[in-house]
Amino acid sequence: MLSVNQAVTMVVILHNSYPHLSKIFDALAGIPVIAVDNASTDQSVDVIRESYPEVHLISNRLNQGYGRAINQALAETTTPYMMVINPDLTITQDAVQHLVNKAQQGFQNEWLLIAPNTGETPKFLNTHREDVEPRLSWATGAAMFFQTRVLRELEGFDEAFFLFFEETDLCRRAVEQTFAIYYAEEVDIPHEAGQSAPVDDTIVRLKSWHYQWSRLYYLRKHRELFPLFKQYMKVQALYPIKLRWLKPKAKKRQDYELRLSATRAFLRGKGAFDGEGIPYRP
Missing domain, CATH: 3.90.550.10 (Spore Coat Polysaccharide Biosynthesis Protein SpsA; Chain A)
Structure with a gap:
């Protein structure tokens, strides 16, 4: 051995x-x-x-x-x-x-x-x-x-x-x-989840946008069409309504805005990286 x-x-x-x-x-x-x-x-x-x-x-x-x-x-x-x-x-x-x-x-x-x-x-x-x-x-x-x-x-x-x-x-x-x-x-092998790098607002925004984009890409890649459709409808139809009622500084507002942005970008064919290999930063 x-x-x-x-x-x-x-x-x-x-x-x-x-x-x-x-x-x-x-x-x-x-x-x-x-x-x-x-x-x-x-x-x-x-x-x-x-x-x-x-x-x-x-x-x-x-x-x-x-x-x-x-x-x-x-x-x-x-x-x-x-x-x-x-x-x-x-x-x-x-x-x-x-x-x-x-x-x-x-x-x-x-x-x-x-x-x-x-x-x-x-x-x-x-x-x-x-x-x-x-x-x-x-x-x-x-x-x-x-x-x-x-x-x-x-x-x-x-x-x-x-x-x-x-x-x-x-x-x-x-x-x-x-x-x-x-x-x-x-x-x-204990894991202190989320402690590998400092977290600031830039990182939070990055994670929110890419989480939604990656979820949509994964569902489409593996042909999970009904869950994909549900995600589209939930974010495209429901989030704009929620955003109208949320206060400007509400905790969830930024997350909704970023997930909506990621969904719309995905529908337009935008990738997680640009042509030069630079990851999208919202």
Whole structure:
């Protein structure tokens, strides 16, 4: 069996994630790491270059989003397994070792990924019994232990997405092609959701707009026509009425405006990125 540093490459996607760097990279010392920095404006890139020269750094001039950044790392991964993690996870080498052992012991079915226990409620495809290996229909993008070969066979993440639904889309494509998504409940890797980067009004606006655009794109891609129609009608017909009655500074007003804007942009054929690879910023 391969040792951990021969078996897996750890991939960390960063955007203004400086406060988490020492915790995550110190925990992974001795394991190959690829860090993809999505146009951070803090000192993340300088700190990695100066304090963690062993980390293979990919520094993007533009924020490429989650899926595109993972695909960049995938192109440079040479190990049989690749584990993608958010910087706001608490991870240990024992947890990584456990996942490597589990992968090398093999499963009954061909598989895409193993999802550790991040504290989020999993969505099971099969009965959760002791004599059946737990399988999921979807895994959170915060921690995903991939079989590199299968991820390449699926052509990685769909790069039309900027934020949201990219892992949902990947998992769905995997299940449709009979690749399993296994759940390792015994491997605890706690996730401080939403803490990977500072949140300000610009980020809130960005997330609201792209969440709606990505949801519509996902539904159309997978031909979920009735849910897609419901989304169109809900946002196009209902939101303008709600906006008439909401006060100018009402908490939900900005979210409604951005989701309406994203829906109208989607209907006009606008993508999440422009022709130069710049993500749309509302």
